[in-house]
Amino acid sequence: MTKEDLLQTQQRIQKLVHRTPVMSSQQINGIAGAEIYFKCENFQRMGAFKMRGAINAILNLSKEDQQKGVVTHSSGNFAQAVSLSAKTIGVPAYIVMPSTAPEVKKAAVKGYGGEITICPPTLEDRQGNADRIRDEKGATFLHPSNDKDVILGNATAAMELLEEQPDLDYILTPVGGGGLVAGTALAAYFFGKNCKTIGGEPFEADDAFRSLQSGEIESNETANTVADGLRTNLGNINFPIIQKYVDRIIRVEEVEIIAAMRLIWERMKIIIEPSCAVPFAALLREKDNFKNKKIGIIISGGNVDLGKLPF
Amino acid sequence: MTKEDLLQTQQRIQKLVHRTPVMSSQQINGIAGAEIYFKCENFQRMGAFKMRGAINAILNLSKEDQQKGVVTHSSGNFAQAVSLSAKTIGVPAYIVMPSTAPEVKKAAVKGYGGEITICPPTLEDRQGNADRIRDEKGATFLHPSNDKDVILGNATAAMELLEEQPDLDYILTPVGGGGLVAGTALAAYFFGKNCKTIGGEPFEADDAFRSLQSGEIESNETANTVADGLRTNLGNINFPIIQKYVDRIIRVEEVEIIAAMRLIWERMKIIIEPSCAVPFAALLREKDNFKNKKIGIIISGGNVDLGKLPF
Numbered sequence: 001m002t003k004e005d006l007l008q009t010q011q012r013i014q015k016l017v018h019r020t021p022v023m024s025s026q027q028i029n030g031i032a033g034a035e036i037y038f039k040c041e042n043f044q045r046m047g048a049f050k051m052r053g054a055i056n057a058i059l060n061l062s063k064e065d066q067q068k069g070v071v072t073h074s075s076g077n078f079a080q081a082v083s084l085s086a087k088t089i090g091v092p093a094y095i096v097m098p099s100t101a102p103e104v105k106k107a108a109v110k111g112y113g114g115e116i117t118i119c120p121p122t123l124e125d126r127q128g129n130a131d132r133i134r135d136e137k138g139a140t141f142l143h144p145s146n147d148k149d150v151i152l153g154n155a156t157a158a159m160e161l162l163e164e165q166p167d168l169d170y171i172l173t174p175v176g177g178g179g180l181v182a183g184t185a186l187a188a189y190f191f192g193k194n195c196k197t198i199g200g201e202p203f204e205a206d207d208a209f210r211s212l213q214s215g216e217i218e219s220n221e222t223a224n225t226v227a228d229g230l231r232t233n234l235g236n237i238n239f240p241i242i243q244k245y246v247d248r249i250i251r252v253e254e255v256e257i258i259a260a261m262r263l264i265w266e267r268m269k270i271i272i273e274p275s276c277a278v279p280f281a282a283l284l285r286e287k288d289n290f291k292n293k294k295i296g297i298i299i300s301g302g303n304v305d306l307g308k309l310p311f
Numbered sequence: 312m313t314k315e316d317l318l319q320t321q322q323r324i325q326k327l328v329h330r331t332p333v334m335s336s337q338q339i340n341g342i343a344g345a346e347i348y349f350k351c352e353n354f355q356r357m358g359a360f361k362m363r364g365a366i367n368a369i370l371n372l373s374k375e376d377q378q379k380g381v382v383t384h385s386s387g388n389f390a391q392a393v394s395l396s397a398k399t400i401g402v403p404a405y406i407v408m409p410s411t412a413p414e415v416k417k418a419a420v421k422g423y424g425g426e427i428t429i430c431p432p433t434l435e436d437r438q439g440n441a442d443r444i445r446d447e448k449g450a451t452f453l454h455p456s457n458d459k460d461v462i463l464g465n466a467t468a469a470m471e472l473l474e475e476q477p478d479l480d481y482i483l484t485p486v487g488g489g490g491l492v493a494g495t496a497l498a499a500y501f502f503g504k505n506c507k508t509i510g511g512e513p514f515e516a517d518d519a520f521r522s523l524q525s526g527e528i529e530s531n532e533t534a535n536t537v538a539d540g541l542r543t544n545l546g547n548i549n550f551p552i553i554q555k556y557v558d559r560i561i562r563v564e565e566v567e568i569i570a571a572m573r574l575i576w577e578r579m580k581i582i583i584e585p586s587c588a589v590p591f592a593a594l595l596r597e598k599d600n601f602k603n604k605k606i607g608i609i610i611s612g613g614n615v616d617l618g619k620l621p622f
Binding site: 021042265266272306309311 | 332334353354358573576577580581582583613617618620622
């Protein structure tokens with residue numbers, strides 16, 4: 001993926017996504033001992049950066065393929081992102097959701113116009129149903145993180161951030177399926193001035209950390225973390241990008257994630273998902289390494305179940 | 312208070328306060344059936360609009376009086392606003408706090424450099440201690456809402472909002488001690504184009520509603536509301552302004568306040584105090600009266616105890 005690819009992607013999607021604000025807080029900077037710029041994708045359409053990748057992937061389909069629609073399986077933000085993107089462009093969206101998905105998420109997908117298929121909550125059932133719909137409808141399957149166009153779309157958040165703060169020393173993102181950190185690393189490489197990309201990951205779901213060590217895609221045996229967006233594994237498209245462009249991954253404890261999340265809620269008055277708190281927790285954990293540096297953090301989303309807060 | 316007073320106030324304080332963002336949400340607009348612009352004073356320094364009035368009041372003191380310091384009694388946002396304003400200008404701040412004030416609030420005041428005196432939690436003890444400090448130190452007593460300079464400072468939030476959205480039909484604010492709604496009404500009168508100011512008040516603390524009916528300052532017998540910032544009464548300085556410039560006051564039920572607060576948290580991803588949800592709840596309660604109108608809402612603050620959420 002080239003610099004030109006990123007620029008074309010930004011051009012393609014920019015009228016259909018929000019240019020989210022970059023926020024900072026003197027109090028947070030004081031606590032961290034660094035100058036931090038938060039790119040607030042919690043204020044993105046449908047509440048997460050996933051909108052960028054989803055809409056880019058759909059825009060890149062041929063007219064003919066667009067008419068046949070898109071299909072994905074997801075219980076989370078990507079389901080909403082695909083539904084809203086498809087609705088925005090005028091394309092059918094078929095969303096396979098596990099029967100265990102919260103009613104509020106199903107309602108959100110329905111609200112955005114997605115056609116839901118409920119299936120048993122196993123990966124086989126989810127993929128099987130998505131494959132069946134793909135075959136029946138001729139719809140295109142969209143993967144939430146292991147997809148070139150999704151990665152390019154995700155990159156535009158860091159591109160915007162670097163337009164406002166061109167001389168960042170680091171950009172930190174959470175690492176789940178790898179689509180955000182890969183896109184961010186491409187943006188930092190092509191548009192930063194020696195800007196390094198660092199991923200944050202829970203110890204409880206440190207597949208990406210281990211993958212970088214072993215040189216192969218590792219999976220999580222368990223994923224007992226409050227950062228529920230980070231339980232997924234890397235894929236064969238984003239992993240080589242991560243190997244090449246991501247500086248390193250910092251792992252954090254659950255208590256650190258919850259404390260970092262609470263700090264951002266209390267001091268910045270913004271609602272962020274636990275997953276977004278992971279890179280900030282990583283910075284606080286290794287404070288000395290970031291002292292007086294200029295740091296961007298991608299706040300990936302703000303879709304939280306207010307009835308189930310960890311504090 | 313004249314248009315010139317407001318302009319001078321804005322000039323005086325604008326470098327010492329944040330120009331807070333104005334946010335809107337298509338989802339919220341869809342639910343409300345109106346075009347709403349939220350002036351986000353939850354992102355103000357110390358987390359609330361009170362910063363504007365406090366810093367204006369201190370800036371308006373003579374150099375001599377500034378050196379002697381300022382004193383107030385408060386368990387909430389005004390204590391933090393006076394402490395941070397005084398610190399910003401380099402003036403001593405004496406804060407009388409009831410022994411029942413939460414530790415986190417005491418810590419915030421201390422963090423901003425305020426000198427705390429703890430007293431028994433009665434209004435007599437609070438005022439008595441403040442009077443004693445005023446006499447001992449020669450400090451100037453600052454009232455959180457019934458003070459001309461505080462009202463003028465508060466007005467600048469609506470002035471900024473009207474600079475960005477000049478043709479608002481209405482501006483809604485919560486009504487507690489009356490300082491915010493009075494300042495807002497002045498701004499709407501002098502800088503709006505036939506822009507009406509409406510206050511939101513809980514049925515459980517509807518002193519201002521009753522005051523406007525009776526023509527005298529009424530008090531709350533009880534104030535059993537989740538909107539803990541709105542339990543106070545109007546004062547002799549702000550009441551005549553409210554009588555003259557505020558269109559009317561809409562009262563709301565507790566369940567309406569909590570639902571409105573949750574809606575803003577969930578859809579807009581910002582943290583607001585229960586008190587700030589009151590004007591939005593008022594709009595939803597009288598939806599038909601605001602249909603397709605352009606409405607500003609002052610989000611007054613975001614200092615919430617995350618351990619004690621009403622949902």
